[in-house]
Amino acid sequence: MIIFHRMGDGWRKNDRMGLMSMTKRPIKTFYIESLGCAKNSVDSRSMAELLDMAGYEECFQAEESDLIIVNTCGFIQPAKEESLQVLRDYAQEKRPGQYLVAAGCLGEREKQQLAAQVEGLDAALGTRRWSEIVAVVEKLRQPGDSPYFYFPPTKQIIESGEPIVRAALEGSSAYLKIADGCDRGCAFCAIPLIKGPMFSRPIPEILADAQALAEAGAKEVILIAQDTTTYGRDLGMKDGLAALLGELAVTVPEIPWVRVMYTFPGMHAEPLIELMAADNNILPYLDIPLQHAHPDVLKRMQRPSDMKWVRDTLGKFRQAIPEVALRTTFIVGFPGETEAEFQELLDFTAEMRFDHVGIFPYYHEADTPAFALEDTIPQEVKDERIQRLAALQEEISHANNEAWIGRELDVLIEGTGDGISVGRSFRDAPEIDGLVLLDEVLTEGELTRVRVTGALTHDLMAERK
Ligand code: SF4
Structure with missing residues (x-):
């Protein structure tokens, strides 16, 4: 993984030794393990950059580092359990003098409860305060009570004022964060309570990051946010995502692939269709998590429930761009999902013939709006429905793939x-x-x-x- 900072007007890969010699801090080493989604990976790389700029050196073996940071996930129960297990494993194995810090979504959600759950934890900070990792590490080096918890009240994620690139580059592909937080109120989702309201990064900052990624050799830039189609609304922009994509097509034509993830039903789709259909670097790939296809379930999920819009819009994409790849995700077993409602999801899946479908069981998450509903669908019914939906989609994916033979x-x-x-x-x-x-x-x-x-x-x- 490359670490690189923006430097003045220009950009360059970090000369780590040069930066370290400019600092007077004693060199400490750190290791970051990133759990969960690509958005977390970006925050992990940003924390690594900040620590690197402060004179700490990144290790790629946990046992060799002075400090282990686990950037946790806290979205659903299995992710929380995995994060806790990873923290406990590190806490058990850490040697004297080695520190363990929990960052990310689980910390934001559980806060001080983490101390009781992970014996040996030295510090925790929330995902809204990732940008203050250096202050937390500095605090650890001073005498004081342990564990140290850093959760000052903030409604919104605090971005770093440092000139760091908000991206995670792996090989030739990079995730680039364009916004964070979410203003939607989907009933099953813990993200708004973890991340807070949406805020968008200004277009010039994102373009500068894309240029840095181009210089670092990225061939693919994947734009991510909780909801990319709302990008720019908090900055007073209308069709902010289309404006950003238009600028990216002009500013970094040397990056051949620009991909957009996490669009939201009900978006103003026409500018996106035009951009994907045009001769530029915007890939004809639409990721539109629909979560269900029955309007009553969608209403209970507090999601857009206009399936005519969905059918019309996906039809417009396919008409303008016949080869467009369509991806969606569905949640199975939401409270009260009847067999008839599930059958409508199956019928819709058979009708739409998506290229890729992610299927997840419903998890009953505390503090989400859906927690007030009863989790009525037994696990074995959720499992059986997932299997039926997956079997159907596998046939469709295979047939869609076969249509590419010879092309x-x-x-x-x-x-x-x-x-x-x-x-x-x-x-x-x-x-x-x-x-x-x-x-x-x-x-x-x-x-x-x-x-x-x-x-x-x-x-x-x-x-x-
Ligand atoms: S759009 Fe809905 S599902 Fe996505 S992060 Fe926001 S609240 Fe959660």
């Missing part, structure tokens, strides 16, 4: 070995969608033209043109 695609090579290469096309976001497999060893980071020769359920096989 050409650009593929970004991400890994090689044992005589094969693995990459992704515009149809696939990292980690959550499919892969393209090639029977020869190519260069990682290369964007190459291929012809599709075979189709699996989620992946394609191809040969170089």
Whole structure:
């Protein structure tokens, strides 16, 4: 993972030794483990940059570091349990003089309760205060009560005033955060209570980050936020996402792929359709988490429930861009979901023929609006419905993939070995969608033209043109 800062007017990769020699602080080492989503990964890289600028050195082995930071996830019960387990494991294994800090969403949600749950924790700070990690580490070095909890009241996430790039670059792909927080009130979702209200980063800052990523060799920039389609509203912008994408197409044409994640139903779709259809670097890939297809369930979820809008809008995307890749996510087993309501979700899935569908069971999360409802669907019914929906979608994904046999695609090579290469096309976001497999060893980071020769359920096989 590359660490790089904005420097004055220009940008350059960090000369870490140079920066360290400019500081007078004793060198300390840190290790960050990032759990949860790509938004957390961005915050982890930003904390690493801040610590690096303050003279601390990043280690890539936890046992070798003076300080272990776990950037936790606290969105749903399994994520909370995983975060707690990781913290407990580190707490048990840490050696004398080694510090353990919990950052991120679990800390924001559980606050001081964490001390009781993780014996040996030295400090915690919330996800809204990630930018103050250096102050927390400095505090740890001073004598005082332990554990140290840093949760000053703030409604909104506090961004760092330092010139850091709000991105996580892995290989040739980078997640770039354009906004954080969320103003929606989806009944099942703990994010607004963890993250607070939405705030958008100004366009010039995002463009500067994209330029830094281009200079660092990124071939793909993936724009992320809790809800990208609301980007800019708090800055007084109308169609802020389209304005940002238009500027990105002009400012960083050398980045061949710009992908948008997490759009929201009911958005003003026409500018997005135009941008995806135009000859530019905006990928024709629409990630639109719908969560359900029955209007009554959507109303209970406190989500937009106009399925005519959904059908019309997805139809417009497909009419303007026939090859557009469509991705959605669904929640199964929301309180009161009847068999008939679930059947409508199955029927809608069969009708829409999405390329990719993420399927999640409903989790009954304390403090969310849906917690007031009774969690009526037994786990075995949730599991059985998930299996039925997944089986249907697997058939659809396979058939959609088969339709690509004989056609050409650009593929970004991400890994090689044992005589094969693995990459992704515009149809696939990292980690959550499919892969393209090639029977020869190519260069990682290369964007190459291929012809599709075979189709699996989620992946394609191809040969170089
Ligand atoms: S849009 Fe809804 S589901 Fe997404 S983060 Fe906001 S409240 Fe949660």
